[in-house]
Amino acid sequence: MTLPSPHAGPTAPPSRFDAANCAADAPVTDRQRHEVEHALVSVLGPAADGLVHALRDARTVRDLLDVITAAQSAIAMARGGDAAAAFASRYRGLADE
Secondary structure, three states, X not given: OOOOOOOOOOXXXXXXXXXXHOOOOOEOOHHHHHHXXXXXXXXXXXXXXXXXXXXXXXXXXXXXXXXXXXXXXXXXXXXXXXXXXXXXHOOEOHHHO
8 A cells, every 4th residue: 555645745536537438518517527626626725716717617528628637737837747647647538638
């Protein structure tokens, strides 16, 4: 069992959102929005506010993935590449988009 580094910052719970199995024009559910919002706030704290607003405006899976991609960049700048990769890995298929 590998313990997280104490320097890695907070981590969000794993996601059930599987981008690979969603059509880009499919509507986003409140549950998907909530899940991503929770992950963003867990990783970025108050710095996630702008992304959370964009997330709340997301209407399709494509919109949601655009926010997730922007979040990955913000996380990379704030927490480093490993934290950004861990965030994106919660959304299976994101790297394939």
